[in-house]
Amino acid sequence: MADEQQTELTRAFSGMGGLGVDEAALVSAVARWRRQPEKRAQFRRSFPGFFSASAGAGAGIERCEDEFVAHLEDEFARLRDAAVMWAMHPWERDARWAHHVLMHHHHGYGAAAAALVEVACTRAADDLLGARRSYQALYHRSLEEDVAYRLVKDANANVSSNWLKSRFCEWTLACTPRARSSDELFWLQLLLGLVTAYRYEGDRVSEELAKEEAKALAAAVKSSASGKAKVVQDEQVVRVLTTRSKPQLRATFKIYKELQGKTLEEDFAGEPCLQEAVKCLDSPARYFSEVIHGAFKDGADKQAKAALTRVVVSRAEADMEEIKDAYAKQYGAKLVDVVAKNTHGHYKDALLAMIGK
Amino acid sequence: MATLKVPATVPAVADDCDQLRKAFQGWGTNEQLIISILGHRDAAQRRAIRRAYAETYGEELLRSITDEISGDFEVKPDHTYELVISDRLLCRACSADDGDQRAVILWTLDPAERDAVLANEAARKWQPENRVLVEIACARSSAQLFAVKQAYHDRFKRSLEEDVAAHATGDFRKLLVPLVSAYRYEGPEVNTRLAHSEAKILHEKIHHKKYSDDEIIRILTTRSKAQLLATFNHYNDEFGHRINKDLKADPKDEFLKTLRAVIRCFTCPDRYFEKVVRLAIAGMGTDENALTRIITTRAEVDLKLIAEAYQKRNSVPLERAVAGDTSGDYERMLLALLGHE
Numbered sequence: 001m002a003d004e005q006q007t008e009l010t011r012a013f014s015g016m017g018g019l020g021v022d023e024a025a026l027v028s029a030v031a032r033w034r035r036q037p038e039k040r041a042q043f044r045r046s047f048p049g050f051f052s053a054s055a056g057a058g059a060g061i062e063r064c065e066d067e068f069v070a071h072l073e074d075e076f077a078r079l080r081d082a083a084v085m086w087a088m089h090p091w092e093r094d095a096r097w098a099h100h101v102l103m104h105h106h107h108g109y110g111a112a113a114a115a116l117v118e119v120a121c122t123r124a125a126d127d128l129l130g131a132r133r134s135y136q137a138l139y140h141r142s143l144e145e146d147v148a149y150r151l152v153k154d155a156n157a158n159v160s161s162n163w164l165k166s167r168f169c170e171w172t173l174a175c176t177p178r179a180r181s182s183d184e185l186f187w188l189q190l191l192l193g194l195v196t197a198y199r200y201e202g203d204r205v206s207e208e209l210a211k212e213e214a215k216a217l218a219a220a221v222k223s224s225a226s227g228k229a230k231v232v233q234d235e236q237v238v239r240v241l242t243t244r245s246k247p248q249l250r251a252t253f254k255i256y257k258e259l260q261g262k263t264l265e266e267d268f269a270g271e272p273c274l275q276e277a278v279k280c281l282d283s284p285a286r287y288f289s290e291v292i293h294g295a296f297k298d299g300a301d302k303q304a305k306a307a308l309t310r311v312v313v314s315r316a317e318a319d320m321e322e323i324k325d326a327y328a329k330q331y332g333a334k335l336v337d338v339v340a341k342n343t344h345g346h347y348k349d350a351l352l353a354m355i356g357k
Numbered sequence: 358m359a360t361l362k363v364p365a366t367v368p369a370v371a372d373d374c375d376q377l378r379k380a381f382q383g384w385g386t387n388e389q390l391i392i393s394i395l396g397h398r399d400a401a402q403r404r405a406i407r408r409a410y411a412e413t414y415g416e417e418l419l420r421s422i423t424d425e426i427s428g429d430f431e432v433k434p435d436h437t438y439e440l441v442i443s444d445r446l447l448c449r450a451c452s453a454d455d456g457d458q459r460a461v462i463l464w465t466l467d468p469a470e471r472d473a474v475l476a477n478e479a480a481r482k483w484q485p486e487n488r489v490l491v492e493i494a495c496a497r498s499s500a501q502l503f504a505v506k507q508a509y510h511d512r513f514k515r516s517l518e519e520d521v522a523a524h525a526t527g528d529f530r531k532l533l534v535p536l537v538s539a540y541r542y543e544g545p546e547v548n549t550r551l552a553h554s555e556a557k558i559l560h561e562k563i564h565h566k567k568y569s570d571d572e573i574i575r576i577l578t579t580r581s582k583a584q585l586l587a588t589f590n591h592y593n594d595e596f597g598h599r600i601n602k603d604l605k606a607d608p609k610d611e612f613l614k615t616l617r618a619v620i621r622c623f624t625c626p627d628r629y630f631e632k633v634v635r636l637a638i639a640g641m642g643t644d645e646n647a648l649t650r651i652i653t654t655r656a657e658v659d660l661k662l663i664a665e666a667y668q669k670r671n672s673v674p675l676e677r678a679v680a681g682d683t684s685g686d687y688e689r690m691l692l693a694l695l696g697h698e
Binding site for chain 2: 129132133138140141142143145148149173174188189192195196197198199200201204235239242243244245
């Protein structure tokens with residue numbers, strides 16, 4: 001019986017096998033083991049991953065690993081983040097997420113930068129503009145300035161310490177003009193174009209134009225396959241993806257598939273920025289269901305797990321029903337079941353409330 | 358400062374509509390009456406007149422001005438009528454040989470609509486020498502530029518960026534699309550270190566003749582106006598001369614001219630527009646499109662400053678130069694907007 005309780009507490013404490021913390025189990029353990037330090041000691045010893053025995057001055061004290069504390073902080077914070085983000089204005093949310101990516105994850109194009117593509121491509125034109133306005137109000141600079149500058153600035157930075165980066169680097173980089181390699185940032189023009197777009201929101205679609213642009217995209221893919229130039233830098237690709245309206249783009253993608261036999265998404269596989277952009281523009285619901293699925297995978301990193309909160313909070317009142325349908329279609333399971341199984345405690349309850357039946 | 362003169366006691370909107378209606382009836386159109394009314398009403402008043410006219414007579418005011426315009430009525434959410442003028446027809450009417458018709462039409466439109474129409478024309482008929490897009494992108498505030506883009510969606514059912522991207526080519530596209538997409542921060546905050554470092558970057562790229570380098574475009578198309586002004590000042594302090602001087606390597610290079618226009622629109626818009634007007638008037642013939650554009654778009658903004666700059670530069674008052682170079686109703690319209698009594 002004690003073992004069962006131990007396991008339950010272990011699970012509750014560590015968020016293992018899921019995201020969030022099982023607050024109820026923790027509190028009941030606290031109550032149950034009141035005035036029983038030996039029970040707590042037993043628990044610590046049975047949990048060698050996070051409480052390690054040490055010798056010398058630390059003998060007899062199962063020391064708590066700092067990594068574990070940091071991990072716990074993240075897990076406890078999930079509910080906080082979900083609640084705070086839920087309460088904010090959608091535009092402010094998007095601005096803060098974008099800012100977070102730019103300030104903390106600006107080393108090249110990683111999974112975190114995908115959040116920028118997500119915001120730029122899945123929000124309505126006026127909502128994207130609202131996010132840009134909110135960004136200006138919060139940070140006194142425009143979003144595009146920071147995207148262009150921060151991603152460029154740190155392409156060559158070698159300093160690893162965060163403190164040094166924030167104090168010293170800015171000064172030295174400011175004084176020495178750097179020779180920046182544009183190869184490293186080949187996706188920057190595309191990203192900037194996506195972030196500053198103000199797309200037409202109506203239904204009007206020109207079939208002729210769609211045909212023409214599908215052909216241009218096909219030519220770009222072909223010429224990049226022969227190694228001549230990176231497809232993400234192709235002028236036509238950037239122009240079409242960053243300026244055309246979404247209905248127009250979907251028509252173009254459809255014709256592309258008819259012409260080439262493969263979807264544009266498949267042909268852009270492995271291209272940073274491009275693949276996400278096409279997915280977000282063409283079928284956001286499917287993209288979001290993939291992101292959610294990624295948060296529950298084994299070995300999902302911090303960004304992937306944080307994405308779960310971001311997607312659920314931002315889409316709860318937008319296209320959550322479509323996301324549920326897309327998820328069921330893609331993974332053969334109901335989203336609510338998967339979320340219930342893989343999250344704990346109040347965080348789980350909050351997510352399920354947002355996802356709805 | 359504006360040159361537009363609005364009478365001290367403005368007639369009631371209904372009276373204005375009445376008079377305008379009379380101007381359209383009978384033989385031909387009484388242009389002088391139209392000019393004497395519309396040429397002395399500000400944007401809000403003109404909007405009210407258009408709305409009242411459509412409600413009273415069931416016809417868009419602009420349609421009455423030229424029979425060439427036709428289109429469908431669209432009832433807007435606030436239950437007013439809005440004539441959705443097909444882009445092709447409006448632009449044909451605007452480029453009608455009748456210079457004064459174009460002036461009156463452009464003047465009557467809301468500032469955002471006007472810029473949208475001008476931008477559409479500039480994009481569709483894009484040429485490297487065309488600076489209209491630069492003017493609209495750089496000599497308007499962020500909010501105004503955004504209003505232009507919204508008006509563009511409404512009128513042309515496409516985004517401004519897509520049209521510019523589809524028609525401009527090469528380096529020009531690389532510069533113009535981000536320029537019109539920008540939503541610059543409007544605050545006064547300036548980061549001096551940044552101004553210093555970006556001035557250095559600009560200098561380096563220009564020195565190596567990499568005029569269309571990503572960095573130059575990034576700086577010019579994303580930084581706030583206050584930040585850019587600080588950067589240009591630092592450039593001057595650091596390198597002993599203004600940035601535009603370094604951009605004069607090849608007098609025939611249109612891209613360099615475009616870059617210089619961008620910078621001038623930020624730093625000294627009234628002098629930039631003075632030059633456009635001067636070149637429009639000077640020599641044989643008159644570039645009516647340019648003259649109309651500057652006068653109608655700046656009459657409620659800073660045409661007074663432009664006129665002062667003109668007089669200073671050419672020792673002739675702008676009104677006199679315009680009167681000397683134009684005639685008839687066209688001249689009357691322009692002079693009315695210049696504040697001529």
